[in-house]
Amino acid sequence: MQKNILYLSYDGITDPLGRSQILPYIIGLSKDKNLKFTIISFEKDENYGSQKKTIENILDNHQIKWIPLKYTKRPPILSTIWDLIKLNKEVNKLKKDSIYLIHCRSYITSLIALKFKEKYDIPFIFDMRGFYADERVDGKIWSKERFIYKHIYNYFKKKEEKFLQESNHVVSLTSAGKNEIESWNLPNQSPITVIPCCTDENLFRPDNIKDLKNNLNIQNDDFIISYVGSIGTWYMLDEMLDFFILLKAKNKNSKFLFITKDNPSIITGKSRKKGINENDLIIVPSSREMMPSYIAASNFSMFFILPVFSKKASSPTKMGEIMNLGIPIICNNGVGDVDEIMKQCMPELLIKNFTKEEYSRIIGLITNNYNIDQEKIINTSHQYYSLEKGVKKYKEIYNSILE
Secondary structure (H helix, E strand, O other), X not given: OOEEEEEEEOOXXXXXXXXXXXXXXXXXXXXOOOEEEEEEXXXXXXXXXXXXXXXXXXXXXXXXXXXXXXXXXXXXXXXXXXXXXHHHHHHHHOOHHHEXXXXXXXXXXXXXXXXXXXXXXXXXXXXXXOOHHXXXXXXXXXXXXXXXXXXXXXXXXXXXXXXXXXXXXXXXXXHHHHXXXXXXXXXXXXXXXXXXXXXXXXXXXXXXXOOOOOOOOOOXXXXXXXXXXXXXOOEOHHHHHHHHHHHXXXXXXXXXXXXXXXXXXXXXXXXXXXXXXXXXXXXXXXXXXXXXXXXXXXXXXXXXXXXXXXXXXXXXXXXHHHHOOOOOEEEEOOOOOHHHHHHHHOHHHXXXXXXXXXXXXXXXXXXXXXXOOHHHHHHHHHHHHEHHHHHHHHHHHHHHHHO
């Protein structure tokens, strides 16, 4: 008999994040013919229109039901409350006695699952994805100096404890996050499994790339540093540009490749203020399918992330994807399990602090015949970020609850 799994996500399936960090897992799990999935997700207009048909075809091919809801962005707070009302209504439409398990992505959807567990005794997984309330504060989205946000922060921290205790299983992206939670010594703590942001090895592999250097006007002697993904709250664009300025002074053929769907003016505006020639920047959007080819155009890739408390629980999606192609990464310490992973295959490229001296140390390495052990980088990626291993861990969690 098939067991119905309800998967709730406040992120959209049509978002780039949904394509890389939701769909691959559910598709992998749906291969078990004893499981039948229904996804309820919140979709953003800018992605839904162009991606809807593609996602519907993918889900239909795997017999996965999809209930897309419209994501409400404004006004703050009230928009989220309205989305919760919509989600509650949709879940209520489903037959309660036919739902065997609710899999919740992050905190917002867990509010609904907690209610349904208390009312109908339906088990749920708290797939936390990070310390939500602390991320909002660390990212300066919520200010605890303001009464309303201080109240909301305290509300979610109390709910966080309930999710950690009342869920049937907790999924943390990092061992650092798991260790932090366990240090709180909560009574009746639910079991925790670490599953990072995994990488689809079938897509991100060295033999699955096309040479796009001509399209990007990259010359044979150009030295390419790339950045992959959105530019926003956590990613330290100023510091990465400062690094590039020093690199350019050392190697005049250096170019900075940004693979992002964000507005290029975010990058060019800051670059202009720092005196960076726009001809030294390449800014290009990419579909998920073409991402490996764009990444492979770089000699090194980089990302600097704010090393704040909430980032203990963060697993950069881009890390496994880049490493799976054998591309070395320049990144900073103090974020999730990044330190541990870097120490396995390229410890010299880990930034200890954001100073010119530290940047110069790294630049000296990468411009002086740095020994790139691609096989070691790829093997480390397989060890930590294997999608197959991630799906297997989720399957073990499902079995532990359903059986």
